[in-house]
Amino acid sequence: MQGPAVFMDISLEDQAQELRKYFKSLGAEISEEKSPKGIEDDLHKIVGVCDVCFKENNEADVEAILNSIVSIMVSIPLERGENLILAFSQRLTKAPGPKLGMVALQSLWRLYNNLETNSPLRYHVYYHVIELAARVGSVGDVFKGVDQLTREFASCPPSNEQMQKLYRLLHQVLKDQNSELAAKVMIELLGTYTDENASYAREDAIKCIVTALADPNTYLLDPLLALKPVRFLERELIHDLLNIFVSEKLSSYQTFYQNHKEFVHSQGLNHELNIKKMRILTFMQMAESNPEITFDEIVTELQIEEKNVESFIIEVLKTKLVRARMDQAARTVRVSNTMHRTFGRAQWATLRDVLQAWRANVQHAHDSMKSVAAAQIEYAQQQQKA
Template identity: 30%
Template sequence: MTTVVPTSEEDPALAVVRFASELAWADAGPEVAEPQVTRLCVEAQECMVMGRWFDLASLMLTSAEVIFSKVAEKDLECIFTVICNVVTKSESPDEALEMAKLISAKITQQPNDKPALRLKILFNLYNLLENPYSRFYVYMKTLNLAIDGKVTEHIIPSFTKIDSFLKEWNIGIVDQRKLFLAISDVLKENKSAPKDSFKFLTKYLMTFSGDDAHNLSEAKEEAVHTIVEFVKAPDLFQCDMLDMPAVRQLEKDVKYALVYQLLKIFLTQRLDAYLEFQAANSTFLKSLGLVHEDCIAKMRLMSLVDLGSDETGQIPYSLIRDTLRINDDEVEAWVVKAITAKLIDCKMDQMNQVIIVSRCTERVFGQHQWQTLRTKLGTWRGNIANVISTIHANRITEDGTQAIQGLTIR
């Protein structure tokens, strides 16, 4: 038995079903179209009366999918706003999640057809959802759509809020890994933020502990990929990957031990070590997509950084020349490159043929660097305390002298 609830104004969901079905059956002629439109509208009313919101969403999507290429974008946006709004009708978080999955699946089926609009619809759906995990699910769909539809520029601004999103979603480690990899893929596709892509790859690797060998093996390929990305990037000179369990597992791996050795060279050694490694493994480096000349240029800068970490703070031109394997007239040019890359702050003393380093970037910032920083901060704190004590003592002396002078005048 069909129950029709009369209303003075047609419900938006029913209006969408009527509009979409009329357009979908328009070519069939009125004799065929009218019964079909009536049938779909009656079915939609039954769903609303019975509170079968999932079935209603499915019905609306079936009609709307057919007309996606026949309606202006602003009208499509209105139609899908009504469809997405059905998730707010359900009182069950599980049903709302299932509707979100259904709507997301339909929206992402044809990613190359109006991808920016589809992304906008998913954003709207995200904002209508209350359940944190449902929001996470839809956000993951937006990442995949952004890549497949080549509209990554629309999703990248949201990455600045990822930390707050993670707190809101409260997702587990497995979902965090999926998220970090997906974001890295988006940034890689965009090709404008290699540093950010690398950052999210390292976030992914940091989710692995050394306790579970099975899970660690899952991260092996991504660990290799992250190392290669670091070596390739001309503007990345610092990372703390050596001690990450997901990366450290490569050290004794039959297939990838050389990749770990390469990372160790770039983070802890100088150009001569790289040249020796390259001479023995040139084919392997090419298989990773690495360009020898680019690696030399990066290792020269990193070697110069290593020289700058010397406690004396002074580096002779001759030592730079020999370490970087360059000519005398190239020394200052490489120093300028290091300054431009913000790797060191220094002055060039051409008269004495030395550079005087005031600050130098650490290639690795691990336990030793933290201890060094703690020692320096302790020293600075002591020096500041001495200065304050001296100022205080001088102030007391001055106050006492002024008091005596005042008594003498009287």
């Protein structure tokens, strides 16, 4: 995505008049004469008809015109320019077709990058940038992740309501393109709610859960249970389903599905994909307490045919959630390490024991090195005396 605006050598007033003449020639209802009220009024008039340029067949000409408007826009004081910025952004989001849409996106992105970093108008432009980028398939060019978003608005943070609106838009445009990133965005959205207003986030919380469950790359779902809006869903079916994916086995999901088929499908969830994920999660849970798992146990617990056991284990290893090796002769899987599905008090206690053992080993190694060094010094002193 291109950056700074390209500035023309002629004065802003003359540049505005050239734009007036150009739009007039395309049939726009605008006078060719400069406004007696000054350049800001000229700009209002120009923005009001700027989308007429989309009639042009030449993309380079459209880009030059839009860049000229951007050059004027960022060169004048815009203390009262919110309506002007919004009008221009909204018209550009309606650029027809992917090619002109990309041209409009590049011009809108220039406008965004040429506004002062402490300008509250940047939020409004960025929102429309995302709308337009989604339409032309270029969201990845302007949105890299939630950390980048935080940096973008560090100098002038939008209001909580504005960020919620932006997160909802991002989730909407990302859910079919990048489900993992969409889930992260939704978690950020839920994090904007407090104890006082978490009860109003029901729809967002449900979307967050469904997105995470449907994402084929998301397996560790325990953190969702700590989100305030999710806690307000307790005793609802969607919360029960989340709990199954967090800590239960395949059999629990199958029972839930038999009792609530319509609910699962109404959420847009795919039963077969749910089964696939629950098999992997169940295997992880088996691996936590059993370093050696037989093929028979896998067949029984995961309800798969024995001929599919090896291909299943390969799929599990691809996720990198479990480290293991198969012994086909012994018909076993030997687990060396596995991620925990939940991280509660027991896991913290285990981590504490590991860290304490590590610290003791480091201290022992340090003491041993000191002893070796002292022995070498003593030996050297004895040699000198001899």
